[in-house]
Amino acid sequence: MNSRKTIFFILFLLSFVGITNAQDLPFREMPPFAKAYTSGTLMGRMSDGLGFRFYWATEGLNVDNLNFKAGEESRTIGETVDHIYTLVLMFTNAVMEQPTTFPIETKDLTFIExxxxxxxxxxxxSALLKMSNDEDFERYNLVSQFAGGNGQKLPFWNGLNGPLEDALWHIGQVVTLRRMAGNPINPKVDFMNGRINK
Known part of the structure; x- marks a missing residue:
């Protein structure tokens, strides 16, 4: 593992410790955009957009909201957040060149965690993608390992149309469900400019 990967592997491990102060959470606003268009900066920016949307889709949710669901056959908001957790972990593991081992347990984590x-x-x-060149994407495989030794390996392309796009889809569901639950997202969020209006 090169020094770049080592640094971000440490950052990734630290994410398991968790940040409980909302002021310390990333993506309250979009970070500045890159000066050049590359495959890496484009994918990093897409990841930033995912983070910004997740931040505001989940900001201010309460326990009642987390238990809300649109109907008997649908997921609750809390269950949808759990699914987003799995999808984002899969995508990040691909960029980290790490496998994702299933099942992924989140029941011992609080919503804040x-x-x-x-x-x-x-x-x-996002940080890793922004430093990536075209050749790096050949290594960013989506590797899944399941109980019993079964698994699969798919190229990064599948990570785009699979976990990344699926996570965006479900973030939209959280936005809709919380509106139905009577707690819509902050109307001052400016998605075009990636900031919160005063």
Whole structure:
């Protein structure tokens, strides 16, 4: 593992400690954009957008909201956040060149801890992607390991149309569900400019 990977592996491990102070959480606002368009900076910016949307989709949720669901057959907001956690972890592990081992257990984590970890995972993926060149993406495989020794390995392309896009899909569901639950997101969030209006 080169020094770049070592630094971000440490950052990734620290994300498991969690950040409980909301002021310390990343993606309250979008970070500055890169000066050049490359495959790495484009993917990093997409990850930043994911983090920004997740931050505001989950900011201010309460226990009643987490238990809310649209109908008997649907997931609760809390269960949807758990699913987003898994998807983001899969995507970040691909960029970290690490396998994702299933099942992923989140039941011992509080909502605040899960939210913190998801944002930290995205921050790690974004930072690595921004430093990536075209050849690096050949190594960013989506590797899944299941109980009993079964597993699969898919190229990074599948990470885009799979976990990354699926996470965005479910973040949109959280936004809709929380509106239905009577707690819509902050109307001052400016998604075009990636900031919170005063």
């Amino acid at each position: 899960k939210r913190s970890k998801v944002l930290s995972f995205i921050q790690t993926a």
